[in-house]
Each structure stands twice: as structure tokens, then as C-alpha cells.
Amino acid sequence: MNHTLLLAIATTLGLAPSISEARPKKKPKEPISDTEPKPAQKEADRFFKSGVALYKEAKYSEALAEFQRAYEIAPHPLVLYNIAGCHRELSQYAEAVKAYSQFLAEGKGQVPAARLTAAQTELDSILARIARVTVTVTPDGATLLVDGSPIGTLVEMPLILSPGEHLLVAQAPGRKDMERRVRVASGDELTVDLNLLELPPEPLRGVGAGSVTGATTASGSAKAKRFGVGAGFGTNLRRVGETGAPSVGIGVSLGSRLEIGADVVIVAYTVMPSVRVRVAGSALSLHVVGAVPISFTDGEMSETFVAGAIGLGLRYRPVPGFAVRLETFASFAGKDHGMT
The missing domain is CATH 2.40.160 (Porin)
Structure with a gap:
């Protein structure tokens, strides 16, 4: 995603009604203060503007943190679009695919169709450059780590990996760790089996010679x-x-x-x-x-x-x-x- 694309998002948010303004208008006799943006919305806007500024400076990790905080305070599909863009620039393709997919699901009826079409195009471009790896682990319930980072025990497959070499490790109590290094290119689809063997019983202590x-x-x-x-x-x-x-x-x-x-x-x-x-x-x-x-x-x-x-x-x-x-x-x- 280039800078122009993100600025277009910011412009869209500026032209479109805000979350609070999109609500039904209050009757004239109600206090004016009730129509003012809530403190939480102001805080979300502050984080969003900070994220846009950081993105323009190519500080994608910092921008991502600001956008995520803005979404936590006041969820809006267009913030997801910015989050997906940051992940894309950071080559965090699995997270980008997830954010784009969530934006496409939540944005229907809330964002212009042209924006949804653009997001789908960007998602397709990411899917064309990643590899899909399905990992099966025996026994069930083992923890899976990708490049040293644990991703949990119940992991949705296939994994989305960027081109290059990756280290897959499975761990479970009472079992010997099993690891496999894989090198993938864009478009690859492969299956990796990790079978964890039981550890041998520990030798008894305090037993004499002979x-x-x-x-x-x-x-x-x-x-x-x-x-x-x-x-x-x-x-x-x-x-x-x-x-x-x-x-x-x-x-x-x-x-x-x-x-x-x-x-x-x-x-x-x-x-x-x-x-x-x-x-x-x-x-x-x-x-x-x-x-x-x-x-x-x-x-x-x-x-x-x-x-x-x-x-x-x-x-x-x-x-x-x-x-x-x-x-x-x-x-x-x-x-x-x-x-x-």
C-alpha cells in the first residue's frame, strides 16, 4: 500500500459522517451537548490521526499500534483497512490477510463499494505472493511455534507464510520437541507432519552400583x-x-x-x-x-x-x-x- 492510498482513507473518513454523527439526529429541544462527540470518540480520532502521520513517515510498526488502539476504542471498518495496510508494509502477510478479510466482512453496507473492491484487489495481490503450509501435529493439543513465536494450540490452517525459510516447532509436555525447517516460495502449498515422541523415563536416583x-x-x-x-x-x-x-x-x-x-x-x-x-x-x-x-x-x-x-x-x-x-x-x- 502506498502513501496516497492511506491518505485517501483519511480523506474518506474526513468526508464521511463520523460514527457519532451517523446516528439519528437529536430533536432540536435536546441539549446541544448530547450531539457533541463523546470523549472516547475524540480519543479514537486522536490515535487515528497519529497513525496517519506515522504511516506517512514510513513508521509502520508505530502506525499499526495507533490504528489498533483507535479500533479498540471505536471500531470502524475503515480503521481495519489501515491496519491491514500496515501489516502489508511490514510483510506480516498472515495478519494482513486476516485484517483485509475482516474489513471486507464488516465493511459491507458501511463503506463505499469502490473501497471494498480495492481492498479485495489488495488482498488478492497478497494471496498471490504468500505460501500456504498445513501443519499436522501428533498428539493433539501441542503448541506450535513459527520462527520462535508461539501461535497457540488450536491454529487455523493453512498457515500463511512469506517466501523464504521458516522454522516450525511443536511442543507438548512429556514429549520431545519436534522441529522442521521449510523453504517456501510464493504460491507454494505443502503439508508438514510433526510427530512428537514420548520422552524416555528419567533414570532412578539413589540406586547403588551394580x-x-x-x-x-x-x-x-x-x-x-x-x-x-x-x-x-x-x-x-x-x-x-x-x-x-x-x-x-x-x-x-x-x-x-x-x-x-x-x-x-x-x-x-x-x-x-x-x-x-x-x-x-x-x-x-x-x-x-x-x-x-x-x-x-x-x-x-x-x-x-x-x-x-x-x-x-x-x-x-x-x-x-x-x-x-x-x-x-x-x-x-x-x-x-x-x-x-
């Missing part, structure tokens, strides 16, 4: 399975001076309270599967333990036998990945072997 994270469940939560190896020494409290043997074991934690494992008593030819359940505490915790000691024939013993054992234990974990346990069991292996 831990392995299990598979993600159907609900999306990840369960940690902590494996550990250990060494110990056990003795019969009723015969401390005569008994005692080292052991090695392995265990796996199922959740935060349950652990299953097995210990091998090296010199006693015994394997002891066990289950431990944490009752209370965290770094220092109390747990109950159940075990099934299985003793095998070692040449001196006449038979293999299975016992049952239950007990209590304390566990102290000073740092992740290292713990010390103190446990006591009551075990009964039948009348031939008695209770230990």
Missing part, C-alpha cells in the same frame, strides 16, 4: 531391580566355639521392601534360599527373613536334609551400593537334627 533398571510397565512406570553380591560369616550361637563358616550370596530387590536371594555356606555344603522383607527404616532398617537351608551329603553326613528358618535382621547402608547386615535365625531341621 543396579539394573527393569523394563517399563504398560502403565509407563519403570520398576528398578537391584542386584547385589555379598560375603558373610555364620555361626551357631549355641555352639559358638565349635561352629562357624564363611558364605557367599547373591540377592535381588523386587521393589523397595522385598528381596530374594541365596547363600552358599562354603565348608558346610549348604545352600540357603531366603526372602527378606523390610519392616521399617531406610539407611538403617529392620527386616524379617525367612530361609530354607538345604544341606547336602559331604561324606561325613549320612543324608541330605532340608530345614526351615526364620529370623530378624538389621541392615545399615552408609552409601548407595554398599550395606552391612546382622541377622539371627531360629532353624529347625526335624527331630534328628534338632533346632539351632
Whole structure:
């Protein structure tokens, strides 16, 4: 839009009746003050005149702000025409198309037909120089950004973009941002698909060395399975001076309270599967333990036998990945072997 065109608008507004004057005339007996322009209309006129002056100085951004304020105070279709012209000069084609379309819709019956025809011609010239880009985003509800500026979640398509390179970015909570750079020329029409992938679950914190994270469940939560190896020494409290043997074991934690494992008593030819359940505490915790000691024939013993054992234990974990346990069991292996 050139300066002459905008000045023609200003002239039109000057010659046409103002908004307040276009109302039915007051009866002569009414006070004259009622026919004077309202303060809001005066304020709108001030912003409009300021916009015209700024436009003549090619200060299109400042002129746009003045015209928009004038329209907010006293909406009139011809102000929309000026707003569309500013957007056009600023190469803000999407906003210009919207303003021209609104002017054509609201101006019917209010502005001369010649002005509507001129506006339609100017709109057609813009539509000939822009590109139309339809963006589909998965999942629904994602925020779309064009060249770094968010344009919302419910965006009317197609997007109207000026010729050149543009950056399209889609964002959604719990999803990885997806972006696509497109280069378009006037008249282009294309479709861009942005599929946002789910972010992987965050790694669990506070899990010690040697831990392995299990598979993600159907609900999306990840369960940690902590494996550990250990060494110990056990003795019969009723015969401390005569008994005692080292052991090695392995265990796996199922959740935060349950652990299953097995210990091998090296010199006693015994394997002891066990289950431990944490009752209370965290770094220092109390747990109950159940075990099934299985003793095998070692040449001196006449038979293999299975016992049952239950007990209590304390566990102290000073740092992740290292713990010390103190446990006591009551075990009964039948009348031939008695209770230990």
C-alpha cells in the first residue's frame, strides 16, 4: 500500500459522517451537548490521526499500534483497512490477510463499494505472493511455534507464510520437541507432519552400583531391580566355639521392601534360599527373613536334609551400593537334627 492510498482513507473518513454523527439526529429541544462527540470518540480520532502521520513517515510498526488502539476504542471498518495496510508494509502477510478479510466482512453496507473492491484487489495481490503450509501435529493439543513465536494450540490452517525459510516447532509436555525447517516460495502449498515422541523415563536416583533398571510397565512406570553380591560369616550361637563358616550370596530387590536371594555356606555344603522383607527404616532398617537351608551329603553326613528358618535382621547402608547386615535365625531341621 502506498502513501496516497492511506491518505485517501483519511480523506474518506474526513468526508464521511463520523460514527457519532451517523446516528439519528437529536430533536432540536435536546441539549446541544448530547450531539457533541463523546470523549472516547475524540480519543479514537486522536490515535487515528497519529497513525496517519506515522504511516506517512514510513513508521509502520508505530502506525499499526495507533490504528489498533483507535479500533479498540471505536471500531470502524475503515480503521481495519489501515491496519491491514500496515501489516502489508511490514510483510506480516498472515495478519494482513486476516485484517483485509475482516474489513471486507464488516465493511459491507458501511463503506463505499469502490473501497471494498480495492481492498479485495489488495488482498488478492497478497494471496498471490504468500505460501500456504498445513501443519499436522501428533498428539493433539501441542503448541506450535513459527520462527520462535508461539501461535497457540488450536491454529487455523493453512498457515500463511512469506517466501523464504521458516522454522516450525511443536511442543507438548512429556514429549520431545519436534522441529522442521521449510523453504517456501510464493504460491507454494505443502503439508508438514510433526510427530512428537514420548520422552524416555528419567533414570532412578539413589540406586547403588551394580543396579539394573527393569523394563517399563504398560502403565509407563519403570520398576528398578537391584542386584547385589555379598560375603558373610555364620555361626551357631549355641555352639559358638565349635561352629562357624564363611558364605557367599547373591540377592535381588523386587521393589523397595522385598528381596530374594541365596547363600552358599562354603565348608558346610549348604545352600540357603531366603526372602527378606523390610519392616521399617531406610539407611538403617529392620527386616524379617525367612530361609530354607538345604544341606547336602559331604561324606561325613549320612543324608541330605532340608530345614526351615526364620529370623530378624538389621541392615545399615552408609552409601548407595554398599550395606552391612546382622541377622539371627531360629532353624529347625526335624527331630534328628534338632533346632539351632
